[in-house]
Amino acid sequence: xxxxxxxxxxxxxxxxxxxxxxxxxxxxxxxxxxxxxxxxxxxxxxxxxxxxxxxxxxxxxxxxxxxxxxxxxxxxxxxxxxxxxxxxxxxxxxxxxxxxxxxxxxxxxxxxxxxxxxxxxxxxxxxxxxxxxxxxxxxxxxxxxxxxxxxxxxxxxxxxxxxxxxxxxxxxxxxxxxxxxxxxxxxxxxxxxxxxxxxxxxxxxxxxxxxxxxxxxxxxxxxxxxxxxxxxxxxxxxxxxxxxxxxxxxxxxxxxxxxxxxxxxxxxxxxxxxxxxxxxxxxxxxxxxxxxxxxxxxxxxxxxxxxxxxxxxxxxxxxxxxxxxxxxxxxxxxxxxxxxxxxxxxxxxxxxxxxxxxxxxxxxxxxxxxxxxxxxxxxxxxxxxxxxxxxxxxxxxxxxxxxxxxxxxxxxxxxxxxxxxxxxxxxxx
Amino acid sequence: xxxxxxxxxxxxxxxxxxxxxxxxxxxxxxxxxxxxxxxxxxxxxxxxxxxxxxxxxxxxxxxxxxxxxxxxxxxxxxxxxxxxxxxxxxxxxxxxxxxxxxxxxxxxxxxxxxxxxxxxxxxxxxxxxxxxxxxxxxxxxxxxxxxxxxxxxxxxxxxxxxxxxxxxxxxxxxxxxxxxxxxxxxxxxxxxxxxxxxxxxxxxxxxxxxxxxxxxxxxxxxxxxxxxxxxxxxxxxxxxxxxxxxxxxxxxxxxxxx
Numbered sequence: 001x002x003x004x005x006x007x008x009x010x011x012x013x014x015x016x017x018x019x020x021x022x023x024x025x026x027x028x029x030x031x032x033x034x035x036x037x038x039x040x041x042x043x044x045x046x047x048x049x050x051x052x053x054x055x056x057x058x059x060x061x062x063x064x065x066x067x068x069x070x071x072x073x074x075x076x077x078x079x080x081x082x083x084x085x086x087x088x089x090x091x092x093x094x095x096x097x098x099x100x101x102x103x104x105x106x107x108x109x110x111x112x113x114x115x116x117x118x119x120x121x122x123x124x125x126x127x128x129x130x131x132x133x134x135x136x137x138x139x140x141x142x143x144x145x146x147x148x149x150x151x152x153x154x155x156x157x158x159x160x161x162x163x164x165x166x167x168x169x170x171x172x173x174x175x176x177x178x179x180x181x182x183x184x185x186x187x188x189x190x191x192x193x194x195x196x197x198x199x200x201x202x203x204x205x206x207x208x209x210x211x212x213x214x215x216x217x218x219x220x221x222x223x224x225x226x227x228x229x230x231x232x233x234x235x236x237x238x239x240x241x242x243x244x245x246x247x248x249x250x251x252x253x254x255x256x257x258x259x260x261x262x263x264x265x266x267x268x269x270x271x272x273x274x275x276x277x278x279x280x281x282x283x284x285x286x287x288x289x290x291x292x293x294x295x296x297x298x299x300x301x302x303x304x305x306x307x308x309x310x311x312x313x314x315x316x317x318x319x320x321x322x323x324x325x326x327x328x329x330x331x332x333x334x335x336x337x338x339x340x341x342x343x344x345x346x347x348x349x350x351x352x353x354x355x356x357x358x359x360x361x362x363x364x365x366x367x368x369x370x371x372x373x374x375x376x377x378x379x380x381x382x383x384x385x386x387x388x389x390x391x392x393x394x395x396x397x398x399x400x401x402x403x404x405x406x407x408x409x410x411x412x413x414x415x416x417x418x419x420x421x422x423x424x425x426x427x428x429x
Numbered sequence: 430x431x432x433x434x435x436x437x438x439x440x441x442x443x444x445x446x447x448x449x450x451x452x453x454x455x456x457x458x459x460x461x462x463x464x465x466x467x468x469x470x471x472x473x474x475x476x477x478x479x480x481x482x483x484x485x486x487x488x489x490x491x492x493x494x495x496x497x498x499x500x501x502x503x504x505x506x507x508x509x510x511x512x513x514x515x516x517x518x519x520x521x522x523x524x525x526x527x528x529x530x531x532x533x534x535x536x537x538x539x540x541x542x543x544x545x546x547x548x549x550x551x552x553x554x555x556x557x558x559x560x561x562x563x564x565x566x567x568x569x570x571x572x573x574x575x576x577x578x579x580x581x582x583x584x585x586x587x588x589x590x591x592x593x594x595x596x597x598x599x600x601x602x603x604x605x606x607x608x609x610x611x612x613x614x615x616x617x618x619x620x621x622x623x624x625x626x627x628x629x630x631x632x633x634x635x636x637x638x639x640x641x642x643x644x645x646x647x648x649x650x651x652x653x654x655x656x657x658x659x660x661x662x663x664x665x666x667x668x669x670x671x672x673x674x675x676x677x678x679x680x681x682x683x684x685x686x687x
Contacts, residue, residue: 035551040471041471043472044471044472044473046472353586353635353682353683353684354682354683354684355472355474355637355680355682356474356663356680356681356682356683357472357473357474357680358469358473358474358475358476358555358663358678358679358680359469359473359555360680361662361663361680362476362555362556362557362558362663362678363555363556364553364554364555364556365554365555365556375551378549378551
């Protein structure tokens with residue numbers, strides 16, 4: 001299966017202001033369907049099989065696992081950031097009782113070529129900037145651009161697969177997009193959830209998406225669990241509408257409409273229900289990209305190229321201590337004691353009883369129509385309250401700018417009588 | 430509105446003490462049958478189900494069913510301000526923002542009033558099926574607590590085996606192993622100290638001791654505890670009170686499927 005380096009470099013995208021998609025959807029859910037997101041500790045997921053978007057994780061290790069701004073290297077100068085990251089973060093999951101299944105990207109869909117070309121261009125830019133920074137820039141700049149030049153090569157992927165095999169951790173190779181395969185596995189019940197920081201995974205219909213699962217222990221950040229059905233229920237969207245919303249927010253497969261941000265996107269889909277209808281009603285203010293392939297993007301989300309989950313075989317096995325030591329210690333210069341201690345944990349956590357959960361035996365009572373309505377109402381109240389707060393803050397700021405003379409001229413005493421809690425009114429005057 | 434008067438504040442104090450380490454936030458669902466609570470721990474391994482029947486209150490007035498979302502740590506703080514013998518009255522509006530608790534001390538004519546803020550808790554409610562358990566063991570709650578604490582020193586999990594002869598709690602850990610066997614016996618003078626075993630078929634299951642030790646905090650509620658077991662279903666640990674109960678369900682540890 002051909003693996004293109006650039007295919008997995010998503011982190012970079014979310015850092016560039018031109019692409020708001022990923023952050024966009026998450027914030028949109030936070031603001032409009034906060035009950036669809038749950039935060040928890042990693043250990044709550046003990047005993048669960050979780051499909052992990054490997055390529056994305058490896059990329060993030062290359063970017064983040066560093067020492068003094070430099071990638072970790074072995075004595076011979078080969079990069080080892082990816083192995084270090086993969087080894088210890090996987091260990092952390094296994095230590096918490098999780099059974100990770102890694103999914104590697106296959107060939108990227110043709111529709112992604114535009115996006116990939118852009119990424120290459122940015123990469124080339126960063127490489128040039130990096131070279132320049134080395135000459136004249138500050139250390140900070142050098143580091144910044146060096147992070148941006150990161151590419152996941154086939155060798156890096158192969159080394160990661162080799163490491164996983166030594167560790168007894170299974171992986172599968174997706175025919176196309178790894179997120180799509182993760183989602184298919186979760187949807188088929190083969191794994192509990194898909195883990196990716198890429199919100200697109202929700203469009204591929206994973207019932208549960210785990211974010212921030214792969215962060216290092218030191219970050220102390222909670223794992224975020226996003227429930228697709230709850231999100232759609234709270235937004236009052238069908239799957240088609242949800243996908244259309246995500247396309248407007250910005251996905252990997254096509255551009256967004258300039259000037260359509262998250263708020264507008266949500267409003268447009270709420271009002272018109274589909275991109276087709278949105279386009280019919282869109283005013284001249286918005287320049288829809290020519291030849292906009294939104295229908296193809298939609299098709300990719302709805303019928304992605306994946307291997308039938310029933311045909312994916314994976315098993316968690318005991319680590320091969322000798323091979324692991326030979327690889328990590330012998331070839332890559334890892335500390336032998338630490339590798340051995342870690343591998344000991346791998347085999348210990350593999351055997352023994354697994355704690356079941358009461359929810360495996362007792363099923364949730366479906367919410368009554370009344371409860372559902374109540375849930376939606378409460379959600380709307382929350383959204384309204386948040387909006388009010390934001391608005392209040394804005395007017396508060398506005399007032400501060402305009403200064404005291406504003407109040408003086410308009411005989412404020414009348415307002416003062418009312419209440420401080422209605423700051424909007426004073427600005428309307 | 431809700432108005433429920435409890436002769437002894439101690440009952441609610443003990444109930445909340447028994448569950449506060451398992452659950453942080455939960456709804457007290459008030460309806461005609463009384464005040465009920467159902468919640469799972471964060472990991473969804475254990476479930477607690479509590480009922481204080483309306484008969485246990487005098488009076489119990491309720492105009493409309495209401496769910497009181499409470500942070501149990503906050504509730505514990507307020508309940509610490511009550512003495513066990515105080516008369517406790519719970520009050521709430523129909524769509525309340527706060528729950529008010531009034532403690533009356535008859536001895537020195539003291540009335541204390543507290544209010545705690547309520548929260549919106551979106552909780553999943555699980556349907557607990559009626560189960561004919563293969564084994565039901567009733568025993569002194571203090572005895573069960575001691576066994577769990579003792580074995581917890583050696584291991585993380587305990588295997589509970591019930592047969593006609595008795596019930597055996599056993600464990601093994603890094604430093605060694607241990608077991609406690611209780612035979613069925615009847616204490617005529619002190620019936621609460623009897624051990625009774627009702628058995629339709631032998632069962633053997635393994636459970637996390639950490640959770641069992643946690644459940645035992647409810648021992649103050651009742652001198653007798655009932656353990657109900659069937660193969661491959663959660664264990665039920667029940668503490669019955671005069672007019673209500675606290676029930677804990679604990680999912681077993683199971684062997685690997687592969």
